[in-house]
Amino acid sequence: MIAAPPATARAPKVVLLARIRDDVQARARALLVARLMIAVYLLELLLNLTRPHVMPGEPALSIFMEMPKTTGRILKESLNNNGLYDGYNRMMATPRLIFWAVLAGIVIGVLVQVFGTITRAEGRRAVALTWVTLTAVIGPFSLLTFSTLLSYPLVALACVPATAAALTLLHFCQRFARLPLSTLLAAFGWGALIVYGAGRVYTGLGITTVYGYMFKGYLNADGTIADQRSLTDLNAVWGSIAKFYRITDLMAVHWGVANALVVAAGVVLALLLLRHRVTDALTGLIIGAAIGLGDNFVESTVFIKVYGSFGSSLGSTFGFEFWLRQVVTLFGGTVAWGALLGAGFGLAAQMRRGGLPGPPAARRRLVVATSFATAIGGAASYEILASWLSHLTADSVDAGTTFDTLVVSPGLWLLPQSPFIFLAVLMLIAGRRARASAAYAAVSAEAAAGGAISPPEVPFLADPALRWWAVVNTWRWYGRAAAVALLRLQSAQLDLAGWRFERQQADPGETPADREEGDRLRAKVLRLKAGAAPIRTAAAS
Structure with missing residues (x-):
C-alpha cells in the first residue's frame, strides 16, 4: 500500500483549488454586474418606447427624435454663437451611434458567452472571454466621453492639473497597504469613461420619458396646442413653467440614481479584482473617490464650456466656472458621495470576510442600502439645493462682484455638499486610524519573523x-x-x-x-x- 502524502504537501494544492474556485465566482459576479447595467439600459428603452407622445410624428424612441426645422434653426442661430446649442445637445442627447453600439455589444457579449459555454473554456481562456464580454457590453458607453473630450480639448487640458493633484493626494493619503497607482488610474478611467457615459445615456432616455408623461395631451395631432388658454391664462402659463421645473428636479434625481448605480458597479468590479488584497472601508473610499474624480473631470469639461458660453447674459464666464468646479468643489459632488458609496461597499466586503462582529448578512444589506441612499441624496442636493439657494440670494447679492465670486457663490455650492464632505473626511480619518493599528501589528509580525x-x-x-x-x-x-x-x-x-x-x-x-x-x-x-x-x-x- 502506498502511503498518503503528508498534509503539508497537500495544503498548497488545496489552497490553489480554492483560489481557482474564487476566480470563477469573481468572473460570474463581474458578468452579473455587466448584465445589471444592460438590464437598466433596456428598462430605460422600454419605458421610453411606451411613453406618451407629445409632438406629432414623434418617433417611437426619443433617440431618433429631430427638432422641427424652423425651431431648430431659430435655436441654433440664437444659442450657437459660442457652441452653446451643441453643448446642451451633448449634455442631454443620446447619440444614435451609442444606441447601435450598445445593441451590437450585447449581441457580441451573448455570442462570446455561448462560445465559452460550448467549448467549456477554463483558465486563461475563460478570463480572456470574460474581459471580451465586459468590453463589448460596457465599452460603448465610453464613446460619449471620447466625443466630449475631443470636442473640447483645451478645456479638458485645463482641468488636468487640478485633477492630477487630487488623484495624487488620494494615492498618498492611504498611509499603509496602498492600492497600486494603476488601480487608482483604472478607477478614474471607469468614472470618466463609463460613469459619465452611462449616466448621461440613462438620463437622456429617462428625461424624455418623464417629459412625455408630464405634457401628455398638450398638443393635438396636427401640432396645435390642445388648450389655447395656456397661452393667455396666467395660471396655465405658470403651471407649464412649474412642470418644467419639476422635470428639471426629476432629471437631477434620475441623474443621481443612475450615476450611483454605475459608480457602485465600478466599486464592485474593483473590489472583485482586489479580493486578495486589503479590502476595507478605506479601500472602498479611495476607489469610490477616484471614480467620482473621473466623472467630475469630464463633467467639469462640459459645464465649463457650456455655462462659460453664457458670458455676459448670465454673468458666467469660463474662469468663474473653472474656479467653481475645479478648485472650490473639486472634492465635493461625485467625489464626496462616491467616496461614501465606496466606503460602504468596502465595509460590506470586510464584513463578508468576517472582519467585523455581528450578523453578517443583515449588517451588509443595511450598510449597502445606507450607502446608496447617501449617494443619491448627495447627488440630488448637489444639483437642486445649490440652484435653489442661488435663486434665494439672487436679489440680495450683485452677481459677478469679487464678494460673490470668492465668497457667496462658492458658499452656496459648498453648503449642500458640506455634510457629505464632512462624512467622507470622518470615514477617511477612521480608516487611517484602523490602518495604523494594522500597520503596527503587521510590522511587529514581520519583525518576529x-x-x-x-x-x-x-x-x-x-x-x-x-x-x-x-x-x-x-x-x-x-x-x-x-x-x-x-x-x-x-x-x-x-x-x-x-x-x-x-x-x-x-x-x-x-x-x-x-x-x-x-x-x-x-x-x-x-x-x-x-x-x-x-x-x-x-x-x-
Whole structure:
C-alpha cells in the first residue's frame, strides 16, 4: 500500500483549488454586474418606447427624435454663437451611434458567452472571454466621453492639473497597504469613461420619458396646442413653467440614481479584482473617490464650456466656472458621495470576510442600502439645493462682484455638499486610524519573523511621524542621498509588512505565487539594507 502524502504537501494544492474556485465566482459576479447595467439600459428603452407622445410624428424612441426645422434653426442661430446649442445637445442627447453600439455589444457579449459555454473554456481562456464580454457590453458607453473630450480639448487640458493633484493626494493619503497607482488610474478611467457615459445615456432616455408623461395631451395631432388658454391664462402659463421645473428636479434625481448605480458597479468590479488584497472601508473610499474624480473631470469639461458660453447674459464666464468646479468643489459632488458609496461597499466586503462582529448578512444589506441612499441624496442636493439657494440670494447679492465670486457663490455650492464632505473626511480619518493599528501589528509580525525588519525599527515604521523625523534628521546629518536611501528602505519594509497584512486579512492561505511575492519583497529589503548600513545607524541614533 502506498502511503498518503503528508498534509503539508497537500495544503498548497488545496489552497490553489480554492483560489481557482474564487476566480470563477469573481468572473460570474463581474458578468452579473455587466448584465445589471444592460438590464437598466433596456428598462430605460422600454419605458421610453411606451411613453406618451407629445409632438406629432414623434418617433417611437426619443433617440431618433429631430427638432422641427424652423425651431431648430431659430435655436441654433440664437444659442450657437459660442457652441452653446451643441453643448446642451451633448449634455442631454443620446447619440444614435451609442444606441447601435450598445445593441451590437450585447449581441457580441451573448455570442462570446455561448462560445465559452460550448467549448467549456477554463483558465486563461475563460478570463480572456470574460474581459471580451465586459468590453463589448460596457465599452460603448465610453464613446460619449471620447466625443466630449475631443470636442473640447483645451478645456479638458485645463482641468488636468487640478485633477492630477487630487488623484495624487488620494494615492498618498492611504498611509499603509496602498492600492497600486494603476488601480487608482483604472478607477478614474471607469468614472470618466463609463460613469459619465452611462449616466448621461440613462438620463437622456429617462428625461424624455418623464417629459412625455408630464405634457401628455398638450398638443393635438396636427401640432396645435390642445388648450389655447395656456397661452393667455396666467395660471396655465405658470403651471407649464412649474412642470418644467419639476422635470428639471426629476432629471437631477434620475441623474443621481443612475450615476450611483454605475459608480457602485465600478466599486464592485474593483473590489472583485482586489479580493486578495486589503479590502476595507478605506479601500472602498479611495476607489469610490477616484471614480467620482473621473466623472467630475469630464463633467467639469462640459459645464465649463457650456455655462462659460453664457458670458455676459448670465454673468458666467469660463474662469468663474473653472474656479467653481475645479478648485472650490473639486472634492465635493461625485467625489464626496462616491467616496461614501465606496466606503460602504468596502465595509460590506470586510464584513463578508468576517472582519467585523455581528450578523453578517443583515449588517451588509443595511450598510449597502445606507450607502446608496447617501449617494443619491448627495447627488440630488448637489444639483437642486445649490440652484435653489442661488435663486434665494439672487436679489440680495450683485452677481459677478469679487464678494460673490470668492465668497457667496462658492458658499452656496459648498453648503449642500458640506455634510457629505464632512462624512467622507470622518470615514477617511477612521480608516487611517484602523490602518495604523494594522500597520503596527503587521510590522511587529514581520519583525518576529526576523531578517527584513529588526525590533528597534518597529516603532519607526509603524508611526508616520517617527518615520518622517528619521528621514529629516538623516538629511540634516548625512545629506539628501542618505535620506532618499532611508526613505526607499522604509517604503520597501512597509510594502513587505503590507503584504503580510494582506495575506492575513484577505486570504489566510498562501499559494506558491504568494510566497514568491513575499520572498521578492523580503529580498528587496535585505538588498537595500546591505547597501545602507550607515543610514540605519544614523536613523537609530
